[in-house]
Amino acid sequence: MGMSNFLGWGSRVRGLFADTKGPWGTSGSDGGGDPPTGDGGGQGSGPWGEPPKRGRRPTVVGGSNVTALDELLRRSRARFGGGGGGRFPPRPDRSLILWAVLAFILIWLVFTSFHSISPGQRGVVTRFGRYSYTLGPGVGFTLPSPVDRVKKIDVENIRTVDLGSAGADDLMLTGDQNLLDLAYSVRWNIRTPELYLFQMAQPDETIREVAESAMRSVVSRVSLNDAMGDKRADIEAQVAETMQRILDSYHSGIQVQGIAIKQADPPDAVNDAFKQVTAAQQDAQTYINNANAYALQLRQKAQGEATAFDKVYVQYKAAPEVTRRRMYYETMEQVLSKVDKTIVETPGGVTPYLPLPQVQKSVPQQQERQQ
Amino acid sequence: MTDFIRRRPIVAAIVAFLALVILLGSFPIVPETKQAVVVRFGKPVRILNRYQPGRPIGSPGAGISFRIPFAEQLVWIDKRVQDVDMQRQQVISTDQRRLEVDAFARYRIVDPLLMYIRAGNEQQLTDQLRPILGSEVRNELGRIEFASLLTPERQGIMEDVRTSLNRIARQYGVQIIDVRIKRTDLPDGTPLAAAFDRMRTAREQEARSIRAQGAKQAQIIRAEADAEAAQTYAASFGKDPDFYDFYRAMQSYQTTFIGDGQDKPAPTTFILSPQNDYLKEFSGRPR
Numbered sequence: 001m002g003m004s005n006f007l008g009w010g011s012r013v014r015g016l017f018a019d020t021k022g023p024w025g026t027s028g029s030d031g032g033g034d035p036p037t038g039d040g041g042g043q044g045s046g047p048w049g050e051p052p053k054r055g056r057r058p059t060v061v062g063g064s065n066v067t068a069l070d071e072l073l074r075r076s077r078a079r080f081g082g083g084g085g086g087r088f089p090p091r092p093d094r095s096l097i098l099w100a101v102l103a104f105i106l107i108w109l110v111f112t113s114f115h116s117i118s119p120g121q122r123g124v125v126t127r128f129g130r131y132s133y134t135l136g137p138g139v140g141f142t143l144p145s146p147v148d149r150v151k152k153i154d155v156e157n158i159r160t161v162d163l164g165s166a167g168a169d170d171l172m173l174t175g176d177q178n179l180l181d182l183a184y185s186v187r188w189n190i191r192t193p194e195l196y197l198f199q200m201a202q203p204d205e206t207i208r209e210v211a212e213s214a215m216r217s218v219v220s221r222v223s224l225n226d227a228m229g230d231k232r233a234d235i236e237a238q239v240a241e242t243m244q245r246i247l248d249s250y251h252s253g254i255q256v257q258g259i260a261i262k263q264a265d266p267p268d269a270v271n272d273a274f275k276q277v278t279a280a281q282q283d284a285q286t287y288i289n290n291a292n293a294y295a296l297q298l299r300q301k302a303q304g305e306a307t308a309f310d311k312v313y314v315q316y317k318a319a320p321e322v323t324r325r326r327m328y329y330e331t332m333e334q335v336l337s338k339v340d341k342t343i344v345e346t347p348g349g350v351t352p353y354l355p356l357p358q359v360q361k362s363v364p365q366q367q368e369r370q371q
Numbered sequence: 372m373t374d375f376i377r378r379r380p381i382v383a384a385i386v387a388f389l390a391l392v393i394l395l396g397s398f399p400i401v402p403e404t405k406q407a408v409v410v411r412f413g414k415p416v417r418i419l420n421r422y423q424p425g426r427p428i429g430s431p432g433a434g435i436s437f438r439i440p441f442a443e444q445l446v447w448i449d450k451r452v453q454d455v456d457m458q459r460q461q462v463i464s465t466d467q468r469r470l471e472v473d474a475f476a477r478y479r480i481v482d483p484l485l486m487y488i489r490a491g492n493e494q495q496l497t498d499q500l501r502p503i504l505g506s507e508v509r510n511e512l513g514r515i516e517f518a519s520l521l522t523p524e525r526q527g528i529m530e531d532v533r534t535s536l537n538r539i540a541r542q543y544g545v546q547i548i549d550v551r552i553k554r555t556d557l558p559d560g561t562p563l564a565a566a567f568d569r570m571r572t573a574r575e576q577e578a579r580s581i582r583a584q585g586a587k588q589a590q591i592i593r594a595e596a597d598a599e600a601a602q603t604y605a606a607s608f609g610k611d612p613d614f615y616d617f618y619r620a621m622q623s624y625q626t627t628f629i630g631d632g633q634d635k636p637a638p639t640t641f642i643l644s645p646q647n648d649y650l651k652e653f654s655g656r657p658r
Contacts, residue, residue: 213553276574290589
């Protein structure tokens with residue numbers, strides 16, 4: 001831990017002095033990941049090469065006549081070689097640590113003083129734990145970290161909580177003491193981030209409980225048919241309103257955006273009976289449709305026949321006797337031309353025992369037809 | 372000083388560390404969400420960031436504070452609205468029907484000192500509040516009828532529960548914000564089965580009534596059509612009943628003996644007497 005920190009700071013310090021490169025350019029990537037061998041990095045543009053040479057120049061100049069490479073190697077070994085390395089050459093390292101600390105503080109200040117807040121967010125600033133102000137979207141400036149702390153809260157994002165489910169143990173009682181299987185979801189977002197953060201111990205749990213409480217209290221005021229039918233929108237609106245009122249009374253900073261009833265069904269145990277009602281409604285409609293068809297047919301038939309009679313009657317009125325006879329003969333013609341005829345001339349009528357082949361012939365045929 | 376550090380670096384580091392700990396410990400940071408009771412050698416002496424109604428967030432209270440290191444301890448107590456959930460209770464209404472009730476109460480610790488003295492910590496506080504909430508809910512709801520049990524909010528009953536619970540909770544330095552019924556369910560077993568039976572029979576009754584109504588309406592439609600047809604016939608045929616008789620007879624003969632075009636009628640054999648009206652010209656007798 002101490003070692004890695006040390007490495008990190010050292011590299012950052014050297015990064016700062018490497019004025020040909022950006023402060024974050026090389027040092028960030030070198031950060032403590034490279035093994036401090038020193039051999040490879042001795043010359044030129046290697047990660048440990050140039051910056052320490054420049055940075056160290058004032059201290060090194062008078063003391064030693066070894067080459068820069070040797071000096072660097074020695075120091076690298078001493079610095080990174082082992083646990084006791086830091087104590088042996090104390091003089092150069094002290095200023096290194098100083099620079100490291102300074103750079104760290106500088107970075108710390110920059111990182112903890114400027115805050116980028118995205119459009120859907122707010123930054124709640126607390127100064128030593130006490131709420132100070134809320135940052136809007138954009139770049140916000142605060143005092144550095146131990147003093148001011150910023151908690152970013154997503155306010156625009158609408159969250160959804162699903163409640164109720166297809167479980168027999170989650171039934172609601174309606175106003176007419178029936179049971180309803182209800183699944184719904186609550187959409188909410190944060191209206192006042194500081195209230196949301198500091199007022200409620202368990203805001204998410206609170207939303208669930210308040211939603212359930214509100215939904216059950218509203219459902220217990222409507223009948224089962226209303227809840228399953230066209231009163232759904234009313235229920236949703238009422239629940240949202242009730243929830244908002246309760247949450248406001250807690251100063252929760254939460255805005256209820258809406259309730260959506262996803263499912264409002266009778267419990268599984270009695271679902272068949274409800275299906276029977278639907279079937280009965282269809283049956284009833286079938287009866288009515290059939291009756292309407294019959295009525296239509298009958299009316300048309302009556303009108304047709306009446307009209308036909310009227311037409312004939314007009315003609316009949318013009319010449320009653322002739323028309324009557326004509327109709328009679330025409331009918332008889334049609335009838336008698338299609339049937340078997342026997343004409344018997346007996347004054348006393350047909351003798352009962354006379355065998356009538358035609359009659360006998362027709363009897364079995366008739367029976368066949370009946371079968 | 373510097374010599375000492377150079378000679379005894381480990382000792383110096385330990386001393387510096389201790390000094391830092393003491394320094395930090397002397398200036399505790401009280402967050403917005405907490406209040407603290409400062410206890411000096413076991414005796415509570417003052418309260419940090421105490422909740423005061425109507426005070427907006429960010430008012431003085433929270434923030435950096437001071438205590439005497441070692442001598443004073445801080446007991447942290449939540450400042451936010453918290454909830455206590457009641458265990459499911461079976462409530463019996465005045466008309467002897469049972470209902471399972473789930474309720475919750477929201478509370479805030481408004482007097483941390485009292486709460487610290489009477490309950491000790493928050494866990495114990497909820498442990499003590501929970502049974503009280505349960506019994507209050509049972510008592511108040513047991514006084515009303517089943518039908519009003521379903522909508523206790525409307526009756527102001529929950530407000531009564533809140534008031535009486537608040538009276539007890541105040542002894543713990545706790546303010547009850549509200550008490551709400553989360554769920555009211557019929558108990559499993561007989562009451563639930565009975566409710567299902569009732570629902571089922573009610574639906575069956577509804578189904579039967581719907582069918583009967585449909586049949587009734589169908590019958591009315593048919594009867595109306597019959598009546599209208601009869602009226603149409605009467606209006607037309609009534610002009611000359613005698614001619615209608617003849618006309619209809621002719622039609623009837625055709626239908627009976629020739630068929631109406633759909634069914635072929637049974638074969639018919641006519642045995643006619645020459646005296647028949649149709650054959651009266653057949654004999655050639657003078658008129």
